[in-house]
Amino acid sequence: SQQGEEDPQALSIQEGENATMNCSYKTSINxxxxxxxxxxxxxxxxILIRSNEREKHSGRLRVTLDTSKKSSSLLITASRAADTASYFCxxxxxxxxxxxxxxxxxxxIP
Amino acid sequence: EAGVAQSPRYKIIEKRQSVAFWCNPISGHATLYWYQQILGQGPKLLIQFQNNGVVDDSQLPKDRFSAERLKGVDSTLKIQPAKLEDSAVYLCASSPRAGDSYNEQFFGPGTRLTVL
Structure with a gap:
């Protein structure tokens, strides 16, 4: 399947903590x-990360990509109440x- | 810059009725997409237009769904007849450059369809 699968599916953290989410996929990607x-x-x-990139930053976001493992992670540092949302890879x-x-x-959680 | 516009925002219909959704992409964007997002799931691509031509409609249930993009700008998505399982949010998105594999997509607010 082309689509990604996120892990964990639900995450609850205190404001100021970091949040990490993972995504795995099965086929080749651009x-x-x-x-x-x-x-x-x-x-x-x-944020967008190309298949030939390994890491990318944007403000409080950090994304990594491991094409050999077909996986990616999204790190949100110093989380805020306004970061409460659903995140999709x-x-x-x-x-x-x-x-x-x-x-x-x-x-x-504030 | 104005975003992607969609209407209506909400629609409730009975099964077997027809419904149409409208989308106006960001000005100048070459590519337009329609997605279906069922509650608790990620968006699923239904159809992709590049200018006014269809690039991919492999996941569009063509027996009941149709879409067009007139003059390469606005687009309409129609369902006829609707089924209960069509209840979802229908999202329209656009991206600026045709033939570029590294575009982000800009999404509209969506139309929430409830089929009773």
Whole structure:
């Protein structure tokens, strides 16, 4: 299957802690993207990492990609209540297509 | 910059009825997508347009779903007749460059469809 699978599926942390989510996939990819979805802002792109990259940073986000293990991780440092959302990994393939995983629900407790 | 617009935001219909959703992508974006997101799952691609041509509709249930993108801008997605399992949020997304495998996608707010 093209789609990613996130792990853990649900995560509850205290504000200020770090949150780590993992994603695994089964086929070859062009890139891997992470999206966030909450009721206020809908589905929003967070970060894209190309298949030839191993690590990427954006603000409080750090993404790693291991194509040999077909896995990626998303780290959110110093979490805030506003980070409460569902996080999806999406594998990019073909002509700019995305296959989304089932999502990872993160709750940040103030 | 205006985002992706969708309407209506909510729709409730009886099974076997028809329904249509409308999407206006970000101005100048070449590629437009329709996704179906069932509660508790990630979005599933239904159809991808590049300008006004269909690139991928392999996961579109063509016996009941249809979509068009007029003049390479707005798009409509139609379901006729609707089934209970069509209850979902229908998301429209657009991305700027055709033929580029490294585009992010910009999503609209979605239309929540409930089929009774």
């Amino acid at each position: 890139n891997l993207q992470w999206y966030r979805q909450n009721s206020g802002r809908g589905l929003v792109h967070l 999406a594998t990019g393939y073909g002509n700019n297509r995305l296959a989304f995983g089932k999502g990872n629900q993160v709750v940040v």
